[in-house]
Amino acid sequence: MVGVGLRSPHISQFVEQKPDIGWLEVHSENYFNPASTARQQLRHLAGHYPISCHGIGLSLGSADPLSREHLVQLKQLVDDIEPFAVSDHLSWSSVDGQFFNDLLPLPYTEDALAHFCHKVDQVQDFLGRQMLIENPSSYLSFAHSEIPEWEFLREVQQRTGCGLLLDLNNIYVSAFNHGFDCNNYIAALDPSTVKEIHLAGFTVKQFDDGEIWIDTHSKPVSEPVWQLYRQWLQLHGNTPTLIEWDLDIPELPVLLAEADKATTIMMQEAKDGQISIP
Numbered sequence: 001m002v003g004v005g006l007r008s009p010h011i012s013q014f015v016e017q018k019p020d021i022g023w024l025e026v027h028s029e030n031y032f033n034p035a036s037t038a039r040q041q042l043r044h045l046a047g048h049y050p051i052s053c054h055g056i057g058l059s060l061g062s063a064d065p066l067s068r069e070h071l072v073q074l075k076q077l078v079d080d081i082e083p084f085a086v087s088d089h090l091s092w093s094s095v096d097g098q099f100f101n102d103l104l105p106l107p108y109t110e111d112a113l114a115h116f117c118h119k120v121d122q123v124q125d126f127l128g129r130q131m132l133i134e135n136p137s138s139y140l141s142f143a144h145s146e147i148p149e150w151e152f153l154r155e156v157q158q159r160t161g162c163g164l165l166l167d168l169n170n171i172y173v174s175a176f177n178h179g180f181d182c183n184n185y186i187a188a189l190d191p192s193t194v195k196e197i198h199l200a201g202f203t204v205k206q207f208d209d210g211e212i213w214i215d216t217h218s219k220p221v222s223e224p225v226w227q228l229y230r231q232w233l234q235l236h237g238n239t240p241t242l243i244e245w246d247l248d249i250p251e252l253p254v255l256l257a258e259a260d261k262a263t264t265i266m267m268q269e270a271k272d273g274q275i276s277i278p
Helices: 008-017 037-046 068-081 110-127 149-160 168-178 182-187 223-236 252-271
Strands: 002-005 023-027 051-054 085-089 092-095 098-104 132-134 163-167 194-199 203-207 210-214 241-243
Touching: 002 252, 008 037, 008 252, 037 051, 037 068, 051 068, 068 110, 085 163, 085 194, 110 149, 132 149, 132 194, 149 163, 149 182, 163 168, 168 182, 168 194, 168 210, 168 223, 182 223, 194 223, 223 252, 241 252
Parallel strands: 002 023, 002 241, 023 051, 051 085, 085 132, 132 163, 163 194, 194 241
Antiparallel strands: 092 098, 203 210
């Protein structure tokens, strides 16, 4: 099952035309107001498509306590829309209640692990359901980190019982920036805990002393990331898959064509006897 991120330029087309797509993912915080037009449109679309709620504002890795107001609004949205998945990020974004416009990396230490797990437990207890945690893209690392990111993520899953949202583009970008092997990262995770896959495009930034790859979600999926996706399907079978495109958003047919490519790859693997399609 392949879906796309529902972004504002395309909402009216989805409401009016109901294009053929497996599911839609929304950024939860954009739909918190129960009286908003956006929430009304989402209620309508939830009658036609499975919905996944993907959060960017819990700031699970921050030293700040969880915002009860945010949790209440999230639970109201979840109870209203009944999404098949609720997710957020292995990151932090706030200090003393002030938010950065970014998802920032954690120091991978035992203290940070215990703190992050406690936050995930709090959210799952409040919502009364499992949430998914997405692996980040990153460009710098903390010198005092003592746990590889993939082991940290695996421990979060094992300690809290959360599911994983595996962003293959994030792994590919971070692997270049930090010099690790994508396959080692993926192999360290329990595939049965991966409930959703993200695919997106990235941007290469050139500097005098080299280059860095940025997870901009502003381009088509790169061929190496498609190849990682093929490998995932061959090894672990069909997993709900999302095409993300958040900047330089194209016309809807371009986005749907990326989703069709993912579907074609999935069907080809099924034809070759690698996976089954439900």
